[in-house]
Amino acid sequence: MKHLFFYIRSLVLTVLLIGSIQTALGGSGITTVDGVRYIVYFTGEKYNAVADSAYVYYNENVSGDVIIASSVTYEYKWSEFVGYDEHNIPIYETITRYLTAPVIGIVDSYVSTNYTGYRAFKNSPNLLSVSIPNTVKYIGTSAFYSCIGLTGVNIGNGVITIANEAFANCNNLTSVTIPNSVKYIRSKAFYRCIGMKNTNIGNSVTTIGENAFSYCENMENLTIPNSVTTIGNGAFTYCTNLKSVTLSNSITSIGQSVFAGCNSLTNVLIPNSVTSIGYSAFANCSSLESVVFGNSVMSIGQSAFAGCSSLTSIEIPSTVTNVGNGAFSGCPALDTLYFNAISCPYFAFNAYDYPFYKTNLSKIIIGDNVKIIPAHFAYYQDKLTSILIPNSVITIGEGAFENCSGLQEITIPNSVTNIGDNAFHGCSGLKSITFGESVNSIGKYALWIFSSTLSNITCLATTPPNADSKTFAMYTATLHVPVGSIKAYQTTSPWSNFTNIVGINEPGDVNGDGGINISDVTSLIDLLLSGGEISAGADVNGDGQVNISDVTALIDRLLSGN
Numbered sequence: 001m002k003h004l005f006f007y008i009r010s011l012v013l014t015v016l017l018i019g020s021i022q023t024a025l026g027g028s029g030i031t032t033v034d035g036v037r038y039i040v041y042f043t044g045e046k047y048n049a050v051a052d053s054a055y056v057y058y059n060e061n062v063s064g065d066v067i068i069a070s071s072v073t074y075e076y077k078w079s080e081f082v083g084y085d086e087h088n089i090p091i092y093e094t095i096t097r098y099l100t101a102p103v104i105g106i107v108d109s110y111v112s113t114n115y116t117g118y119r120a121f122k123n124s125p126n127l128l129s130v131s132i133p134n135t136v137k138y139i140g141t142s143a144f145y146s147c148i149g150l151t152g153v154n155i156g157n158g159v160i161t162i163a164n165e166a167f168a169n170c171n172n173l174t175s176v177t178i179p180n181s182v183k184y185i186r187s188k189a190f191y192r193c194i195g196m197k198n199t200n201i202g203n204s205v206t207t208i209g210e211n212a213f214s215y216c217e218n219m220e221n222l223t224i225p226n227s228v229t230t231i232g233n234g235a236f237t238y239c240t241n242l243k244s245v246t247l248s249n250s251i252t253s254i255g256q257s258v259f260a261g262c263n264s265l266t267n268v269l270i271p272n273s274v275t276s277i278g279y280s281a282f283a284n285c286s287s288l289e290s291v292v293f294g295n296s297v298m299s300i301g302q303s304a305f306a307g308c309s310s311l312t313s314i315e316i317p318s319t320v321t322n323v324g325n326g327a328f329s330g331c332p333a334l335d336t337l338y339f340n341a342i343s344c345p346y347f348a349f350n351a352y353d354y355p356f357y358k359t360n361l362s363k364i365i366i367g368d369n370v371k372i373i374p375a376h377f378a379y380y381q382d383k384l385t386s387i388l389i390p391n392s393v394i395t396i397g398e399g400a401f402e403n404c405s406g407l408q409e410i411t412i413p414n415s416v417t418n419i420g421d422n423a424f425h426g427c428s429g430l431k432s433i434t435f436g437e438s439v440n441s442i443g444k445y446a447l448w449i450f451s452s453t454l455s456n457i458t459c460l461a462t463t464p465p466n467a468d469s470k471t472f473a474m475y476t477a478t479l480h481v482p483v484g485s486i487k488a489y490q491t492t493s494p495w496s497n498f499t500n501i502v503g504i505n506e507p508g509d510v511n512g513d514g515g516i517n518i519s520d521v522t523s524l525i526d527l528l529l530s531g532g533e534i535s536a537g538a539d540v541n542g543d544g545q546v547n548i549s550d551v552t553a554l555i556d557r558l559l560s561g562n
Helices: 002-025 483-490 518-530 548-560
Strands: 028-033 036-043 050-056 064-067 071-084 090-106 127-132 152-155 175-178 198-201 221-223 244-246 267-269 290-292 313-316 336-339 363-366 409-412 432-435 456-459 478-482 501-504
Touching: 028 071, 036 071, 036 090, 050 071, 152 175, 198 221, 244 267, 478 483, 483 501, 518 548
Parallel strands: 050 090, 064 127, 127 152, 175 198, 221 244, 267 290, 313 336, 336 363, 409 432, 432 456, 456 478, 478 501
Antiparallel strands: 028 036, 036 050, 071 090
């Protein structure tokens, strides 16, 4: 009976002990090598256990120079039943196996839910340098966060991912080379590394995360390799000493505030791959003097170049279809705009923050292929004194030249059919305006000008264009219309409100006989050869000039029968 009791007791103890060993081990264990702790993961149990991976574990207040091991060995121990003593007490022997595993990562909360919160070397102020072996593939979240004494880091060429905040706030880290193995630099990876002057980004990186290098105040030069396809918002914001940047020609967009506050940046070349430039992308780059857009840009976002106080001229390429609110606002040196966008309906949507608000544009050159002058195009540009609208333009958008008080004369070519609301509203310095013969619609408040300086309005359309009762603020100017259309204007509202409506020769009626025929061709040729006085009908194509192209236009008109 006594022997049976001891046997049952030993069996129960054995089961409990084996159970406790399995629960405690859980497929992992901690080991220390040269003062650095590692966690080793393995599969199987006892004699079949095989270690497959190891990670740098939580290391508090590590100091000096640290070399991370490429592999570590864990002592896997268990107790094994070997028999009974003379009192029938179970005897157990400690068995030890050595499991060796490659170090493939630096631990963070994403390695295992069992170790949430551990951050490798986080807040180790006395860590001076670290060497990461080629076996490591992953540098974890906050791995070296606020290691303020860290001056050097050697990243092995096996690393694929540098995780969020991995080196954030490492104030004394002056340079870093990111090897070609790295594909992902995550959010805030090098955030506020204020001592960093140089960074070499390997040519396999595809993603640079949000704020990855923001506030790296001493970074001077930057080359983003062509492997990079994505740059996150604010990636390089407030790199205040950044003087030059070469962008990847594989990116399709420049996101929100990517280079905002880089106030030492002088020149930017946007590659041809880029289709959109985001909100405040280059805002407050106060030294920026030159921006060259690639041939694929379609959208320039709100405040994209706001506060670029050294920018003197800008060229909007033909591909652009939208320019956001305040895109170039607060650029006081900006005086010349080259506008080539073929079809750009809007320059802004907010009545209080147009693209060129608080600039000093004095010269706008519109490309010969432009079809639409966008809404709010030159809002409040009171330094603008003249504008040449090319023959390609079909539509002048809402508020396009609103409050351009310096404009004195405007000729709208024959190609234009529609003029939007408020198009010339508040142009208080305007003395004369000519509408081409194809204009059929003039919007509300388009010429809402309370000024006696506007003395002559010429409309070459034979049929009075549709207009609103509030298109014109005053009717004191002399209205010049085709001779044969005087009665139509006198009987059509609101044109009939003009007190002085007079006839003019239609374009093509060079000799002023009231008709357009072959004799006008002869008169126009004689006029060009003699250099005589230009008649009202000589500018046949309505481009504001009289030359051989008007002869061609007149002959084409006669041949077409129009």
